[in-house]
Amino acid sequence: MNIAPRGFLECTGGPGAPLALLGVPFDGTCSYRPGARFGPAAVRDASWSLETYSPDLGADLDGPAVADLGDLELPPGSTERVLAAVADAAREVAGRGQRLVALGGEHLVTLPLVRVAAEQHPDLTLVAFDAHADLRDAYLGEPLSHATVIRRCAEILGPGRIRQFGVRSGTREEFAWMRDRGSLGPATAEGVREALAGGTGPLYLTVDVDVFDPGFLPGTGTPEPGGLDWRGFSACLGAVLGSGRPVMGADVVELSPPWDPSGASAVLAAKVVREILVGLQGLAGA
Numbered sequence: 187m188n189i190a191p192r193g194f195l196e197c198t199g200g201p202g203a204p205l206a207l208l209g210v211p212f213d214g215t216c217s218y219r220p221g222a223r224f225g226p227a228a229v230r231d232a233s234w235s236l237e238t239y240s241p242d243l244g245a246d247l248d249g250p251a252v253a254d255l256g257d258l259e260l261p262p263g264s265t266e267r268v269l270a271a272v273a274d275a276a277r278e279v280a281g282r283g284q285r286l287v288a289l290g291g292e293h294l295v296t297l298p299l300v301r302v303a304a305e306q307h308p309d310l311t312l313v314a315f316d317a318h319a320d321l322r323d324a325y326l327g328e329p330l331s332h333a334t335v336i337r338r339c340a341e342i343l344g345p346g347r348i349r350q351f352g353v354r355s356g357t358r359e360e361f362a363w364m365r366d367r368g369s370l371g372p373a374t375a376e377g378v379r380e381a382l383a384g385g386t387g388p389l390y391l392t393v394d395v396d397v398f399d400p401g402f403l404p405g406t407g408t409p410e411p412g413g414l415d416w417r418g419f420s421a422c423l424g425a426v427l428g429s430g431r432p433v434m435g436a437d438v439v440e441l442s443p444p445w446d447p448s449g450a451s452a453v454l455a456a457k458v459v460r461e462i463l464v465g466l467q468g469l470a471g472a
C-alpha cells in the first residue's frame with residue numbers, strides 16, 4: 187500500500203531534527219491584495235514537483251534533518267495575538283535546539299521570528315531580500331504591518347544590523363533611511379559578499395518572494411516590476427550561505443497562490459525553501 191506523503195518534500199524529521207519547518211498562514215495586514223494565508227499549503231504541494239537534489243548547492247535535501255511541524259493555528263482578528271502566538275512557537279522550537287524555517291504568510295510574521303532569534307543571538311543581523319523597503323514607521327496609522335516590518339526589526343536589532351537586497355520600491359523617506367544607514371546593497375553575489383563581510387555575528391534570512399520579477403512570480407500580494415530571476419537569486423543565496431556567518435533562522439513570505447492559477451509561483455517559492463533547507467542542513471550538520 188502506497189500512502190501519499192504530506193508535508194514538505196520528503197521532510198520526515200522528528201523532534202530531534204536540527205531544522206524545523208513551520209507554516210504561518212497569516213495575511214491580516216496585506217495592503218493591496220490578500221491570499222498569503224494559503225502560501226504554506228501551496229508550497230508543500232508544489233514541493234513534490236521538485237527533486238531533492240540541488241544542482242546549485244551540490245547536495246540533496248536530507249529529509250530526516252527537517253521536521254515539518256505543519257501550520258500554526260492562529261486566532262483571527264487580532265494582529266497582536268497572532269504575533270504573540272508566532273513568538274511562542276518560535277521559542278518552543280528554539281528550546282528544542284532546532285533552527286526554524288518559517289513559511290508565510292505575509293511579511294509581518296518575520297517580526298516575532300526575528301524578536302525570538304535576537305533573544306537567542308543578541309548580535310544577530312537581518313538579511314532581507316525584498317522588492318520593497320518595508321521601512322515605513324506606520325502604514326495608514328498602523329505600526330504593525332507588512333509595510334513596516336523591517337523598520338520594527340531595526341528597532342530590535344539596531345539599524346546597523348539590517349542588510350537589504352533587491353529593494354526597488356519605497357518612499358523617498360525609506361530610500362533616505364537605507365542610504366543614511368548603508369543597509370541597501372546590490373542584489374548580486376559580489377554585493378552580498380561585500381555587505382556581509384563588513385559585519386560580524388549570526389544571520390537571520392528573510393525572503394519576500396516579490397524580490398523575484400513578477401514575470402517569474404506573479405503570485406504575490408504586491409508585485410513590483412524589475413526583479414530577480416532564479417539565477418540571480420541563487421547566486422545571492424550562495425553568497426549568504428558561503429559568508430562564514432551562521433544562519434540561525436529563515437523565512438519565505440508573501441507567496442499568494444490565488445494570484446497565480448498556473449502554480450508556477452508556488453513552485454518557485456518551494457524551490458527557494460528547498461535551497462534554504464539544503465543550505466542550512468549543511469550548516470546545522472557542521
Ligand code: MN
Binds near residue numbers: 293
Ligand atoms: Mn516585504
Ligand code: MN
Binds near residue numbers: 316317396
Ligand atoms: Mn515585498
